[in-house]
Amino acid sequence: MVLAHPDEFELVGGFDPSGAADQSLGQQLQLQAAEAIPAFTDRQATLQAKADVWVDFTTPDAVFDNVKFCLTQHIYPVVGTTGLSDDATKTLVTLAQQEKMGGLIVPNFALSAVLMMKFAQEAVKYFPDVEIIELHHDDKQDAPSGTALRTAEMMAEVRHPKQQGPADPKEYLAGVRGGDYQGMRIHSVRLPGLIAHQQVQFGGVGEGLTIRQDSYDRASFMTGVAVAIRKVKAQTQLLIGLENVL
Numbered sequence: 001m002v003l004a005h006p007d008e009f010e011l012v013g014g015f016d017p018s019g020a021a022d023q024s025l026g027q028q029l030q031l032q033a034a035e036a037i038p039a040f041t042d043r044q045a046t047l048q049a050k051a052d053v054w055v056d057f058t059t060p061d062a063v064f065d066n067v068k069f070c071l072t073q074h075i076y077p078v079v080g081t082t083g084l085s086d087d088a089t090k091t092l093v094t095l096a097q098q099e100k101m102g103g104l105i106v107p108n109f110a111l112s113a114v115l116m117m118k119f120a121q122e123a124v125k126y127f128p129d130v131e132i133i134e135l136h137h138d139d140k141q142d143a144p145s146g147t148a149l150r151t152a153e154m155m156a157e158v159r160h161p162k163q164q165g166p167a168d169p170k171e172y173l174a175g176v177r178g179g180d181y182q183g184m185r186i187h188s189v190r191l192p193g194l195i196a197h198q199q200v201q202f203g204g205v206g207e208g209l210t211i212r213q214d215s216y217d218r219a220s221f222m223t224g225v226a227v228a229i230r231k232v233k234a235q236t237q238l239l240i241g242l243e244n245v246l
């Protein structure tokens with residue numbers, strides 16, 4: 001987002017505890033004329049950069065402490081990292097209230113993904129028989145994807161509760177029916193060549209509906225990240241989903 005919006009946003013620093021402390025962020029990212037941007041390996045030291053927004057694409061293990069740090073230091077978090085548990089998210093929402101801070105946790109910044117989730121939530125009111133197939137690059141550490149979980153959560157809010165398929169199927173290969181989210185099955189595919197994709201497949205009597213979303217390039221996330229950075233400072237709560245600021 002920094003490269004696409006050089007006049008609007010200023011990159012004041014980066015944080016990566018296992019990064020190369022002797023190299024500036026400019027050198028690490030091979031940005032031209034950005035050698036002076038510091039790369040911090042210590043979270044507390046990032047305060048020197050006087051950032052007002054913290055953009056987090058890290059790991060499920062790191063994100064909770066990062067967001068807690070942001071909220072208590074009154075830096076607005078824009079979080080793309082997935083894998084936060086429901087309990088951890090609730091704790092952060094409560095902390096944001098206590099600190100009178102806003103922030104955004106966005107399972108998927110691609111506009112096509114935001115729409116796919118919205119359309120799936122609409123369709124499931126009429127087609128409660130549904131399975132989610134998410135497909136990602138094979139470096140992805142977490143499964144299912146944050147997008148798949150958020151899609152299931154949004155559908156569960158309006159879906160007539162039911163178990164999709166047999167409740168206790170005879171699996172001749174462990175896990176072959178996928179993960180179970182309130183009766184909906186989620187299947188995670190990991191392959192080289194993929195970026196981020198999801199299919200929400202509905203079935204009815206003699207008919208079917210498939211809603212498919214594809215990120216063919218990581219550039220697909222950047223417009224949403226820019227929107228989130230632009231809007232986050234006006235937020236008074238920690239909100240989940242880009243739809244809150246579109």
Ligand SMILES: NC(=O)C1=CN([C@@H]2O[C@H](COP(=O)(O)OP(=O)(O)OC[C@H]3O[C@@H](n4cnc5c(N)ncnc54)[C@H](OP(=O)(O)O)[C@@H]3O)[C@@H](O)[C@H]2O)C=CC1
Nearest residue numbers: 015016017018057058059062080081082106107108109221
């Ligand atoms: N919401 C969205 O639209 C999107 C979300 N994501 C999510 O973002 C996250 C990152 O994905 P991706 O970029 O592919 O993963 P990468 O593994 O490429 O990047 C993760 C980065 O986090 C760094 N890191 C590791 N531990 C810490 C820590 N304790 N504090 C700060 N930084 C740390 C890693 O550094 P090092 O390598 O040195 O360990 C690495 O640079 C994932 O959860 C993914 O699901 C990804 C794309 C879009």
Ligand SMILES: O=C(O)C1=N[C@H](C(=O)O)C[C@H](O)C1
Nearest residue numbers: 082107108140145146147196
């Ligand atoms: O790891 C990724 O790549 C992505 N992660 C997010 C997720 O888990 O849903 C968003 C997008 O799918 C890319």
